[in-house]
Amino acid sequence: MGDASFQIGSSSPAGLPSLNPTESYWQTSHPVPVAEHRSTSSLPSNATVVIVGTGISGVFAAHEILSQSTDIDVLVLEARTLCSSATGRNGGHLVPIIHEQRPGIIAWELRNFHHVAALIESAGIPCDFRKLNGCLGFWNKTYFEEAKAALKEAAALAPEQTRDAVRVVEDAAELEELNLVGAVGAIVQTTAASLSPYKLVTWLWQDLLKKHEGTGRLNLQTTTPVTSLSPHSKEGNPGYLLTTARGTIIASHIILATNGYTSHLLPQFSSLISPTQAQMTAQLPPPDSPFSSNLIPRSYGFVGIPGMDHEMSDYLVQRPISENGATGRGELMYGGGRHAAKGYGVGVSDDSYIDPDVENHLRGLPERLNLAAQGSVRVTHLELLASWTGIIGSSIDGFPWVGGVPDHHGMFLAAGYSGHGMPNAPLSGRHVARLVLESLRNGGDWSGLQKAEVELTEKKGLSSAIDSDAVEKNFGVPVEYVITKERINGALG
Ligand SMILES: Cc1cc2nc3c(=O)[nH]c(=O)nc-3n(C[C@H](O)[C@H](O)[C@H](O)COP(=O)(O)OP(=O)(O)OC[C@H]3O[C@@H](n4cnc5c(N)ncnc54)[C@H](O)[C@@H]3O)c2cc1C
Secondary structure (H helix, E strand, O other): OOOOOOOOOOOOOOOOOOOOOOOOHHHHOOOOOOOOOEOOOOOOOEEEEEEEOOOHHHHHHHHHHHHOOOOOOEEEEOOOOOOOOHHHOOOOEEOOOOOOOOHHHHHHHHHHHHHHHHHHHHHOOOOOOEEEEEEEEEOOHHHHHHHHHHHHHHHHHOHHHHOOOEEEEOOHHHHHHOOEOOOOEEEEEEEEEEOOHHHHHHHHHHHHHHHHOOOOOEEEEOOOOEEEEEEOOEOOEOOEEEEEOOEEEEEEEEEEOOHHHHHHHOHHHOOOEEEEEEEEEEEEOOOOOHHHOOOOOEEEEEEOOOOOOOOOEEEEEEOOEOOOOOOOEOOEEEEOOHHHOHHHHEOOOOOOOOOHHHHHHHOOHHHOEOOOOOOOOOOOOOEEEEEEEEEEEEEOOOOOEEEEOOOOOOEEEEEOOOOOOOOOHHHHHHHHHHHHHHHHHOOOOOHHHHHHHHHHHHHHHOOOOOOOHHHHHHOOOOHHHEOOHHHHHHHHO
């Protein structure tokens, strides 16, 4: 979920990730030993593949390259501590959008969901993963009617994916049961989950380090911002020179998993992916709330609150409750409120400060969600444990940018998820990694693989949500996500 808003207003390049970010509660409540990890004390001067960024896109890309090859080395460069940008600061929703998308994209998001869920379950990754119902409450009649019409359209085109998976709620008593206060309607879906993306991604990095650092195939360097990139050919082979304050690196292949910060290194993406500041809080339900001892059985999105445009939303999940509070106290992780931010946060690549007006809005959660027991006096005040911001990458046309960068041999990008990266980034990272592997095996040509994978995704997008293992292993990305000159020119108008 997050905030899928993408009003574009920024055309100057993003800054580098700020050096003194606000503290995300996901991070402060779960310190990890590898936050400042550096595999070697100095930087290597050469690498076959460099991945820039250690969020969810970067880790899935690294995983694919390291698990699908035996001799390719990967250098990972991270500007700050491990996973300290959007992935380590987000809303904690893994929620495919089912009610208002093209069938191919619905299927793609569902595949991301099932892929991540299966990985967490099979490896037993402790990341507070909970399967839930997703509930999208509407406070604006027009937006609700539009969403209902979009759902009808999606249901006609993708009956298998929507049947029994999504339902509309309009009945006042049922809206009350959903704990919504003053909503005109809701859309409830059965495929949704909450988790700590920070726990998931830092666990995955630690697992990769365990398996591949000792062999010298994985070198992770945190607190090492890449300040610029330039083409560089070595012995006639094209590649790139990456500049950092700790030295330069020459690499034949680069994956930019830099999301909202992409245009700092690729200024030609300044208008295509805009950094946008988003804000979160952690708030504690009072002891007399039923939700201080029993978890809310759903994740929420709130749409059409006065002041919000059609694309904006608030979003809420709850952390677990554990006996001594060690792994959670039922904190309400509540974010959004971008309509209250100056300039809607667009063009801001600095997460070192919060917007007090947004915080004020987020503190009004009890005005939208009933947190009291049936028949009890309404809860009006929650203890604020933390407020922080993070940077999303808003895409000019609403679709992520995933694949080879035109006219940049050996450079690949997975970014621009417009605040909705959890059901998009994992398999986008995997897709660009596959293109890199193909390029390395095939003399720099990866276009055939991309074409085949995208075609398969489109063909299978129309069939049932989960396919055979063979299909599961071979799909690429939706056609809209592919980076072409035509798409770029069309988007820039
Ligand atoms: C407040 C907030 C709430 C959100 N809520 C949700 C939600 O509930 N559900 C959902 O689906 N999505 C949500 N999102 C969006 C989601 O978090 C992102 O789409 C997703 O995390 C993107 O992952 P990523 O790996 O591509 O980017 P990031 O996690 O941002 O990782 C990019 C990495 O690249 C590094 N980097 C950038 N530039 C450089 C450089 N020059 N040199 C070295 N390193 C660099 C950064 O430091 C960072 O670690 C939210 C985002 C925010 C900010």
